[in-house]
Amino acid sequence: MGKGSKPQKTFIIEVFLKVYTILLALTQIISIIFTNKLFLILKNNQIRYIGFFISLLGVVIFITAMITMRDSWRAGVDTxxxxxxxxxxxxKYSRNPAFLGFDLFYIGIAMSFSNIINILFTCFTILIFHLQILEEEKFLPTIFGKEYLDYKNTTRRYLGTKSR
Structure with missing residues (x-):
């Protein structure tokens, strides 16, 4: 990601994805360590616990995606x-379960430790993930052809199947 010969827009998105993923991780760690010192937007403990379970669901989905993908794991646009x-x-249910897992994890942490910086970094990182997915969706037909296009027509980007 963020290396090699590829369109400039793709390269920029991949670099932003790397940078913001690291910055979000640091923001989350700081948010967890300094919870009592930072102003929480969502103070309701039930919402914070729901956030915790959403983040756990995200981890499970991500790990399941990794195990299912095995040796076919691909990071970014790489010819x-x-x-x-x-x-x-x-x-079968998501073309991007790893990204879905990350999104749920980040949303859950943002709900549990809901300071404004964490929420803003979460929103921006999820937006960058979505832009990355759009770039990959332009690239994958060049690698997998009709097989990918058929898959794209039957399986949703994030969750669910499409009726035929």
Whole structure:
């Protein structure tokens, strides 16, 4: 990600994704350590516990995606990687379960430790993830052709299947 020969827009999105993922992780750690010193927007403990469970669900979805993907894991737009398209397991219900898992994890942490900085970094990072997905969706037909296009027509980007 953020390396090699690729369109400038893709390169920029990948670099932003790297940077903001690191910044968000640091923000989350600071938010957790200094919870009592930072102004929490969501102070209701029930909402904070729901956030915790949403983040756990995100971790489970991400790990499931990794296990299902096995050797076909692809990070970003990379023409040198030789992988196969995975459409089984969790990938029957989401074309991007790893990103979905990250999104849920980040949203859950933002709910549990809801200071304004954490929420803003979460929103921006999720936006960058979405832009990355859009770039990958332009690239994948060049690698997998009709097989990917058929998959794209039957499986939703984030969650669910499409009726035929």
């Amino acid at each position: 040198t990687q030789k992988t196969t398209i995975v459409k089984s397991g969790i990938y």
